[in-house]
Amino acid sequence: MSDVLLELPPSLRSELKEPMGRLYTDADALLADAGTPLVAVGDIVTYHLLEAGTVPRLALVDERTKRSAVDSEVTAAISGFDRRITVENPAGTLTRALLDAMREALDGEATTLLDVEGEEDLAALPAVLAVPEDGAVVYGQPDEGMVLVTPDDAARERVRSLLSRMDGDADAALAAVR
Template identity: 35%
Template structure:
């Protein structure tokens, strides 16, 4: 979304989670205070961004291009306690555990460099979509799935859900 002035209308009454410094700062400028914001204090890995968390800050370490399980656990705790997360390393992929930890009906916002803001309505199907992405990752995917209450030995979708999922996300 290039014109973010519509965000206050699109997000009216929704609980908001943001990932990224610029996205969080812009939401605050628009009067939107996220329940949880995940940031690293800089944009494009060099320019510093000043943010003040209203309810405290948890700290996490997450290497670029990865989702560290410990960082995912910190994100989950932050969502449950309405706190923010300052990341040492890179926060981008922590949008996935943020989405999986959030309640259906909430909204997740994250920045897409040189494109704008991505708005994801959190629901059963967006969670399943991101779980399918997680299954493609290297590392201990099973432990990650268990952390977010998904049994790695069970199919994620039922037959009816699978048909609807295919309609919503045909590229997977």
């Protein structure tokens, strides 16, 4: 069992439905506005970025979308990364293994696919803190498109606030992604 650092309480779920950045339906338009390194959270987002010709520095996938298995063509198309790492991260949580793998991937130059056993949805939050100022985080907004988050002070403060109100050890989680 992975070391769960944070767990999402039901009281915060509604706050996570509000996009943390600009919403896009076109991957090329998003990429024109995105910084580097680029972090992609989610199978469908990763698929669209790869189809647009960009391999993110870090992509997190769990082979699921909206709680259902992604199409085999999506899974097959998610390739081209320098390395692939499998981490455990149960639904509604952030584990030390996930955060450590994110930090390691962003500290290096290689492109990394994190194959998450469990769920990667909450990884967008620590990614906003882990990515450098000139980077970007992209995650899916179900049935709407892709959200591009620029890690500016406002976005980072919102993430810190959300993480600090989750159940568990927020200090350890924040330290893992700094």
